[in-house]
Amino acid sequence: MDAADVDAYRLAECQLALITSVQAKELGMTPKQIKGRLAAGLFVRVHRGVYRVAAAPASHQQELLAACLAAGARAVASHRSAAALSGLRGVEWPTPEVTVTGNSKPVLRGVAVHRSVLGSADVGRRGPIPVTRPARTLLDLAGVEPALAEGALDDALVRGLTTLGSIERMLDRAGSHGRAGTALLRRLVAERSDGQSPTESFLEDRLVGLLRRHGLPEPIRQHPVALPDGHVVRIDLAYPEVRLGIETDGRVWHSGRADFSRDRQRANRLAGLGWTLLRYGWADLDGGPAVARQVATVLRRRAG
Numbered sequence: 001m002d003a004a005d006v007d008a009y010r011l012a013e014c015q016l017a018l019i020t021s022v023q024a025k026e027l028g029m030t031p032k033q034i035k036g037r038l039a040a041g042l043f044v045r046v047h048r049g050v051y052r053v054a055a056a057p058a059s060h061q062q063e064l065l066a067a068c069l070a071a072g073a074r075a076v077a078s079h080r081s082a083a084a085l086s087g088l089r090g091v092e093w094p095t096p097e098v099t100v101t102g103n104s105k106p107v108l109r110g111v112a113v114h115r116s117v118l119g120s121a122d123v124g125r126r127g128p129i130p131v132t133r134p135a136r137t138l139l140d141l142a143g144v145e146p147a148l149a150e151g152a153l154d155d156a157l158v159r160g161l162t163t164l165g166s167i168e169r170m171l172d173r174a175g176s177h178g179r180a181g182t183a184l185l186r187r188l189v190a191e192r193s194d195g196q197s198p199t200e201s202f203l204e205d206r207l208v209g210l211l212r213r214h215g216l217p218e219p220i221r222q223h224p225v226a227l228p229d230g231h232v233v234r235i236d237l238a239y240p241e242v243r244l245g246i247e248t249d250g251r252v253w254h255s256g257r258a259d260f261s262r263d264r265q266r267a268n269r270l271a272g273l274g275w276t277l278l279r280y281g282w283a284d285l286d287g288g289p290a291v292a293r294q295v296a297t298v299l300r301r302r303a304g
Contacts, residue, residue, distance in 0.1 A: 004028035009053065015128050016065050017056030021049040046070070047108055060093045061085070065129045067096040067111040075100045076123050076130040078114060079144055082137040085126055089155035089202050090148045091141070099132065099140075114140075119173060134162040135170040142181030142188075149181070151205035153188050154198030164193055197222040203248040204236055206285050211237075214292035216299070219246065227269055235270075235277070242302035245270065246295065247279045276302060 007027040012019045024034055034051075037043045043051040047070035052062065064085065068075045076082075078099035083091040097112040105115045122136040132140065134156050142149035156162050167189050171182065192198065199205050199221055211219065223238035223245070235245035267277050276298060284291055 004033070012053045012056075015069075016059070016062040017053040018046070018062060018066055018069060019043075019051055019053070020069050021051070024051075047111075061127070061129060064096045064098075067098050067108060068130055070108050071098050071100050071106050071111070071113060072102075072104070074102070076118065076132055077126075078116075078132045078137065079112070079140040082132045083141050083148075083152055085129065085131055086134060086137065086156070086161060088134075088137070088141070088148075088152040090151045090205065091145070117174070122170065122174065133170075135167045136174065138162070138167060139170065139174060139179075139181050139185050142185045143179070144181075146181070146184055147209075149184055150188055150208075151199065151202060153185070153192075154200070154205070157192070157198045158200055164189055200236070201248060203280075203282065203285070207237065207246065207248055207280060207291075210285060210288045210292055211295065214289070214296070216292060216296055225270060225273065225275070227273070233266055233270070235275075239299060239302075242299060243273070243275045244295075244298055244302050245275050245277045247277060249279055249281045 004024075004027050008019055008024055008029065011023060011027065021031075021034055025031070034043070038045060038051070041054050044054050046052050046063075046066040050066050050070045052058070052066070056062075064077050064081050068077060075098045077085055077097070079097040080091055080094040081097040084093045095110060095112055097114065099114045099116050099118060100106065101116065101118055105113055107113070118132070118136070122132055124131060124133045131137075138149065138153055138156060141152055153167075157164070167185070171186060171189070197220075199208060204221070208219070208221075211217075217239065219237035219239055221237060223235045223240055224232050225235060225238075225245075226232050236248050237246040238244065270277055278295065278298065280291055
C-alpha cells in the first residue's frame with residue numbers, strides 16, 4: 001500500500017467509507033491505479049466517479065452521501081431523505097433524494113434529484129452529509145408527503161430542531177405562491193402560532209387524523225388540567241368543554257407496576273374532577289371506525 005492509498009483510506013474514513021475519483025486523483029492516484037483497485041475489488045463503484053471501500057459495510061447514510069457526491073459539489077440531501085436523516089416522526093428511509101442548484105439536473109440511477117434555489121441559511125451538515133436544515137426540510141416534505149407534514153412539524157418543534165419563527169422566515173425566503181407544500185406548511189404554522197400545541201407521538205398523529213376523517217371536532221392537544229393539590233397534568237387530546245380526555249399509549253407493555261399505579265392514580269384524580277378518560281393503543285387504532293364511534297358516542301353523552 002503506497003502513500004496515496006493511505007491518504008485515500010484516511011479520507012474515506014471521514015466520508016462513510018466513500019471517495020470520489022476527483023479526490024483520489026488529488027491524493028496522487030492515477031486513473032490506471034483507480035481502475036486497478038476497482039478490478040482488485042478494493043473499491044466498489046457506487047455511482048460514476050464515486051467509490052466505496054470494499055471492506056466497509058453499506059448503510060442508508062452512506063447511500064445518501066454517495067448520491068450527494070455524485071450529484072455535484074452543491075448537492076444536498078433533501079425532502080424525505082433529509083427528514084429521515086433527522087429522524088422526523090413517521091418518515092422512513094426512502095430512495096435517496098437530493099437537491100441541486102443551478103441549471104444542471106444530473107440523472108443518477110436509484111436517486112431522486114430535485115432542482116431548486118437554496119440559500120446558505122437553508123443548508124447545514126449532519127456529520128459528513130450536506131443536508132437541508134429542518135425548516136426547509138419541512139417545506140420540501142410538505143410538498144411530497146403532505147400526510148406526514150403535520151406530525152413531522154410537531155416532532156421537529158417538540159425536539160427543538162427548529163422554531164415557528166425559523167419556519168416563518170424560511171417561508172418568506174423560499175415559499176412562493178404555487179410552490180408545493182407552501183400553503184399547507186403556512187396553515188400548520190399559523191395554527192400553532194395561534195396557540196395549538198404540537199402532538200408528541202406518531203400515535204397521537206394517527207388518532208387526530210382518525211377523528212378528522214370521521215368528522216369529529218378537533219381536540220385540544222396537551223391540554224393542562226390543574227389538580228386540587230396544585231399539580232398540573234396534561235391530557236394528550238381533550239374536549240375540555242365536556243371534560244372528555246383521550247390518552248394514547250404506545251407502549252406494548254407497561255414497564256412496571258409503578259407505571260401502572262401512576263396511570264391509575266392519574267385517571268382517578270381526573271375522574272374526581274368530572275373527567276372521562278379514554279385510552280387507546282396501536283392495536284385499537286387498527287379498528288379505526290370503532291374508535292371513532294366510541295369517541296362520538298361519549299361526546300354526545302357528555303354534551304347531553
